[in-house]
Amino acid sequence: MKYAVPLDNRDGWNSVVGQHFGRVPYYAIWDETDDALDIIDNGSNHRGGVGMPMEFLAKYCDGVICKGVGARAVQLGNQLGLRVYMGAVDSLQETINSYKEGRLALATKDDGCKH
Numbered sequence: 001m002k003y004a005v006p007l008d009n010r011d012g013w014n015s016v017v018g019q020h021f022g023r024v025p026y027y028a029i030w031d032e033t034d035d036a037l038d039i040i041d042n043g044s045n046h047r048g049g050v051g052m053p054m055e056f057l058a059k060y061c062d063g064v065i066c067k068g069v070g071a072r073a074v075q076l077g078n079q080l081g082l083r084v085y086m087g088a089v090d091s092l093q094e095t096i097n098s099y100k101e102g103r104l105a106l107a108t109k110d111d112g113c114k115h
Contacts, residue, residue: 002031002061003085003099005092010039013093021069022046022053028092029060032099037092054080065099074107 006024008016018024023046029038043049044056054077057064063083077084085104088095098104 001033001063001083002029003063003065004029004057004061005065005088005095006042006067007039007092012039013037013091013096015039015092017067017088017090017092017095019067021064021066021073027057027060030092030096052076054082058082065095065104069107071110 005028006018006021007026007028008018008024010026015028022044025042025047026039027042029040030036040060042053042056044051044053046053049056052073054064054073058080061082063085064077065085065088067088068086069084074084084107085099086107087098087104089098
């Protein structure tokens with residue numbers, strides 16, 4: 001499976017995980033099968049592109065790992081077949097390690113931020 005992680009900067013595994021899921025400048029696309037990493041620009045409408053962030057990411061991944069996300073985004077992600085995990089930490093490497101260790105929670109629409 002491939003997962004998207006919102007990023008504030010583009011520094012490979014040392015990238016900082018962004019607080020604001022849809023408004024970050026970049027997303028890491030992590031392939032858990034071969035531990036490959038690609039960093040892409042946020043091309044959603046929140047950054048001047050097309051589509052809501054979950055719609056944009058659905059073209060690249062099967063799931064999303066973030067610190068927090070709005071309830072509507074969780075619901076849209078689920079409708080698009082994306083698994084949404086919450087509980088990401090400061091760096092991309094730490095976040096991926098947390099996922100591998102089973103420390104991240106699969107989100108429901110009730111878990112989303114109310115914004």
